[in-house]
Structures are given as structure tokens and as C-alpha cells.
Amino acid sequence: MPLAESRNASRRILSAARAIAAREGAGRITIDAVAKESGLSKGGLLYNFPTKKALLSGLLDQMLAEHRDLLGSVPEQHPLRTLRGHLETALQSEGVTDDLSIAILAAAALDPPLLDPLRVELADDLERIVSETQDAPGAMVAVLAIQGLRFQKLLNLPDGGADLRDRAIERLRTMIDELE
Amino acid sequence: MPLAESRNASRRILSAARAIAAREGAGRITIDAVAKESGLSKGGLLYNFPTKKALLSGLLDQMLAEHRDLLGSVPEQHPLRTLRGHLETALQSEGVTDDLSIAILAAAALDPPLLDPLRVELADDLERIVSETQDAPGAMVAVLAIQGLRFQKLLNLPDGGADLRDRAIERLRTMIDELE
DNA sequence: CAACGTGAACCGACCGGACGGTACAGTTTT
């Protein structure tokens, strides 16, 4: 099963990279470190990801794929499904230490163009979100708040405490509900 | 005038670092590059900022100082002044190429603890914002949206076009007005 | 006043280590 194993190796490598980023910061994602963490040899890692850019863009791809999956899991006929999906994606990794979106940081710091796939995906989603509502500015504010949520978690910025944060999320939800 | 001149040198160095970050990405902030960009020698730069960490934390300090200044410029008796100030700070660098908040990226990538001063400042602001309103969750959502705005600009993420973005900001403003 | 000394600000060559990537001969897996 060469293909399946290759995927397994890729996943192991990517999650190793995430672990390092979560533990020591995005800047510490080096080929040697990731190889060590994943249990592969350096050669083996470079067999799967021939360059560091490929590794980082693999991280982003994985993130985008997970994002797409979650979006797809929102019932088809649901109004504002893209917006709701976005909220869920942002909330999903709640509590998980190694937030995948750290890849964004690493990619942006190393080579900003790596973020291009993310940009087109996001532009797509935005368009869809706007088309799903009559209140485009309101939806946009919601999108901004969701992005703020991601940013906050990503950088471990203060959130006013779990209580306030939960109530804010609840508020966001009702805001979205009333948007329709 | 050693002190004043030193400050000028520091400012020149910091703005050089910002220019590089804006042009080539936060990851390209190296001591050599900043020295070259600022017109100083490497030794001269290291005289002003003995380590790279010091340089990056200097960037953050500058950003926080500017932020505080803008917050202070909001009329004292204005209700919700801290929240409004936050919005203005986020909007202020509109169009300016070298967004200072790139320092956040650089710092987070190189050494996450460097963000600690930002965290305490933000926690302070949050507390003040909450104390200035009866609708804490609503204010929190506004804060999140503002942070999302920053994030979006920082990473050059799509914003649905200038038109939609402006309308969303307008909406955010009225949301804040009605918060009081 | 001139000789000397001092410290701040700055220069730039250099060092050592980290890092991305190559190469390649062997080993295991399918």
C-alpha cells in the first residue's frame, strides 16, 4: 500500500510539524526538527516533502482540507451554511493545543506567497457567504469576528475569561441567526 | 546630544525593520538586512539593539506606544472610548504599506514570549472596555471583529472589496454606538 | 593652549552554529 502509507507518513510529518509549532513557536519548524519529531530520518522526510516550502504548503493544504470538510458537514439546505460552517471551524479546535492555523504564521513569516491558496479559498467562501444573505455588511462583520476569534486563539491573546468568551460566542451565534 | 541622537537612530532602525517586513515578509527581518536598510553598519545597529530579540521587542514597544497615543486622543468623557479607540487604531494605518503589526508576526514566529507585553496591554484594554458598557458580550464581539480586521489587513486576506469592507466598518461603528 | 584621556557612537571583518538541501550506499517493505 504505497499510497496509503505515504499518506500516513505525510500525516505523521505534518502533525509533528504542528506539535513543534505549538510547543516552540512557528519559527522552530525546521526540517531536522520535524524529522526527529516524526520519527523519520531526514532523508525520509525529504522524500515526502522535497522542500521546506512543500512542507509548509502541505500544512496549509491539510488545514484547508479540514476546513472544507467541516463546511461540507453543515446541512445542505441550511441558510447561511457557509457562515455557520466558518464559525464551527473556528470553534472546533477549542482546547486543542496544537492549532493547525499556526501554519499560517509560519508560512506568512517565511514566504508570504505561500498563503495564496488560503486567500483564494477565503475569497470563495466570502463570496458564497455574501450570496447567502441579504445583509452583506452584517455578514461581513460576523466573518471579521470569526477571524478575530482565530487570531486570538492563535496568538494566545487574552479573551476576557472563559465566561465572557462563551457569552460572546453565543451572541455571535444569535447575530448570525438574525442575519438571514 | 547623545540621547536624542540615539532615539533617532532607534527610530531609523525600527522603521527600516518595518519597511523590510512590509516588503519581504516578517521572516526577512535579519540584523544584516535591517542594518543595510537603515544605513547603519551591523555594529552600529547592535549598539542600539544588543540582540535581535531586543530589536523585535522594540518594534512591539513602538507599536504599543502608538496604540496608547491613539487611545489617549479619544475625548475623555466619551462613552466606550476604549472600544472606539481600538477601532480607530485598527483603521488608522489604512493604506499605509508598512503595517507595524507585522512585528507581531515576527515576534510570534521567533519567540512567542515576546508577545507578553502585548497580552497584558490587551488584557488591560479588554477590562476597561467591558467596564465601559452594560453589554459585555456585545462589546466582546466588536473587539473580535476589530481584531479580525487587523488580522485581515496584516495577512492581506480578501475583504470582499473596498465597498463591502467600508460598509462593514460602518456597520461595526453603528453596532458600537448602539452598545452604550 | 596643548597634550592627554575618556566615553559614546559606530564600523566591518570575522566566527561558529544552524539550516536547507544534496548525495548516496544500504535496508526493508510491497
Next chain:
DNA sequence: AAAACTGTACCGTCCGGTCGGTTCACGTTG
């Protein structure tokens, strides 16, 4: 036998930081 590695040696570059100067404005001293 091909694919998927392992293990390691190696290369060149980049980068952070050191260090021994140099310049110069400013006292201090004889």
C-alpha cells in the same frame, strides 16, 4: 524488482553575535 525509506556525510549559505578598531566631541591636566 520497484518503492519507500534509513543513515550519514557533506556543502554552501545565512544569520546572530563578538571583537578589535576608529572617529570625535568633550573634559582634564600640566
